[in-house]
Amino acid sequence: MLGALIIVFREVIEAGLIVGIVLAVTRGVPGRGLHVAAGLAAGLLGAALVAVFAGELADAFSGAGQEIFNAGVLALAVVMLAWHNIWMASHGREMAANLKNVGQAVAEGSRTLTALSIVVAVAVLREGSEVVLFLYGIVASGAAGFHELLLGGTIGLASGALLSALMFLGLVAIPARHLFRVTTALITFLAAGMAAQCVVFLQQAGYVTALSRTVWDTSSVLPDDSLLGRVLHTLFGYVDQPSGMQLAVYLSVLAVIFVATKLASPSHVSRKRVSMA
Amino acid sequence: MKMVRTLAALALTAIWCAPVVAQQATVRITIKDHRFSPSEPHAPASQAFAIVVKNLDSTASEFESKTLRVEKVVAPGGEITMRIRPLNAGRYHFFDDFHQDTTEGELVVE
Numbered sequence: 418m419l420g421a422l423i424i425v426f427r428e429v430i431e432a433g434l435i436v437g438i439v440l441a442v443t444r445g446v447p448g449r450g451l452h453v454a455a456g457l458a459a460g461l462l463g464a465a466l467v468a469v470f471a472g473e474l475a476d477a478f479s480g481a482g483q484e485i486f487n488a489g490v491l492a493l494a495v496v497m498l499a500w501h502n503i504w505m506a507s508h509g510r511e512m513a514a515n516l517k518n519v520g521q522a523v524a525e526g527s528r529t530l531t532a533l534s535i536v537v538a539v540a541v542l543r544e545g546s547e548v549v550l551f552l553y554g555i556v557a558s559g560a561a562g563f564h565e566l567l568l569g570g571t572i573g574l575a576s577g578a579l580l581s582a583l584m585f586l587g588l589v590a591i592p593a594r595h596l597f598r599v600t601t602a603l604i605t606f607l608a609a610g611m612a613a614q615c616v617v618f619l620q621q622a623g624y625v626t627a628l629s630r631t632v633w634d635t636s637s638v639l640p641d642d643s644l645l646g647r648v649l650h651t652l653f654g655y656v657d658q659p660s661g662m663q664l665a666v667y668l669s670v671l672a673v674i675f676v677a678t679k680l681a682s683p684s685h686v687s688r689k690r691v692s693m694a
Numbered sequence: 695m696k697m698v699r700t701l702a703a704l705a706l707t708a709i710w711c712a713p714v715v716a717q718q719a720t721v722r723i724t725i726k727d728h729r730f731s732p733s734e735p736h737a738p739a740s741q742a743f744a745i746v747v748k749n750l751d752s753t754a755s756e757f758e759s760k761t762l763r764v765e766k767v768v769a770p771g772g773e774i775t776m777r778i779r780p781l782n783a784g785r786y787h788f789f790d791d792f793h794q795d796t797t798e799g800e801l802v803v804e
Contacts, residue, residue, distance in 0.1 A: 472769030623777030
């Protein structure tokens, strides 16, 4: 039971934190519930498919199918997150200009709802397929009774959901005029972390070989498979033994999204003046 | 859209340019009854090599190692290949993420 609990909790954290952020980002946007639910459903369906066809997937692309698939969905999520940030920056002037209409201005964000529901789907898909494979393995090997498995899985799922609820509540407690800045920054870090994770899969498949040396090793101080390490990994892309290429891609994506978001905002000079007033 | 197309083109290029495992050393590991065999395989230091894992069990496994920086699902009866960067001599711990309590081993690089 404990095994099922731990693994389900572990995998749900990552997807849950991302769902929490997306819910906070889209607060007040009409139709967001539907989009997030659709993302969850698509992710779960995809996870089941990936689990069922794990063998076929692994054999695709002369054995690099899993890596290409993982790198591909991560790259998709990175593009969606970047697009969301840039779009919101270029249309979010009203938010700062007229604080009374924050709800209405955030509603502008409904355009990028599809992008964010894709991000939710990707997060659920990646973590969910592992959960399915693992739980199926337990059932098949008869190591634990079905009820114990169910109990462990449910507690794991509930704890993970609780964490994502805390994430959401923590974010929405931020005053509205700061929330936009905070979520923009969060999404930028989220995207950079995913891009770095994408590199790991490309390295494992042998497509990327440059800068493979480990830059630092903080596994004894803060292992990235500990609870705090995992949360930091999801939110900021923390890795305890990153390669040079991971770090380079992380910093590049961070810089590119940051600069693109700045450039996309119609007149960040005048916006600054308004928000200071 | 243009960005998407560029990305797709890049991805395809990457797939076509996949390095061929020609002269690379290969470490072969099998999983049976949730045990790695051998549980202490050896690999040459300072050169890239490949690890091939064959799963003879009826349940899925996930071959994982923090220090080798790999994480890959092995379907029941399936076989996977992972490319490993040139490593310094030392011992590198690996495990089955789905059966951590029983299935682990160490790669000896020398």
